[in-house]
Amino acid sequence: MSEQPPIRGRRRHRLLLLVPFVWCIAAVPWAGAVPYAFGHVPFLLVWMVAGVIVGSAAIGGVYFIDRRHGVLDQP
Numbered sequence: 001m002s003e004q005p006p007i008r009g010r011r012r013h014r015l016l017l018l019v020p021f022v023w024c025i026a027a028v029p030w031a032g033a034v035p036y037a038f039g040h041v042p043f044l045l046v047w048m049v050a051g052v053i054v055g056s057a058a059i060g061g062v063y064f065i066d067r068r069h070g071v072l073d074q075p
Contacts, residue, residue, distance in 0.1 A: 013065045020055030024048070 031047040066072055 011071075014062055016058045016062050019058045020051060023051045023054055 027047075028044070032044050034043040037043045037046045063072075
C-alpha cells in the first residue's frame, strides 16, 4: 500500500473558484437591471460572456498554482 505525501500548506487559492459562481449568480440581478450596452446588445449578454472569460481565467489560475506547487503530480 503506497503512502500519500502530506498536503503542503493551505489551498486558499482554490477560493478563486468562487469568483465565477458569484459573477453569475449573485450579480445577475444587478446586471439584468442595466438596459443596454454598446450597439444595442443587452448588457446581460455582455455580462455573461465576460463571466465565461473570468471563469476560465479563475480555473486556469488555480490550475497553474496547483501545477507550480506539484499538486498535479500526486496520485
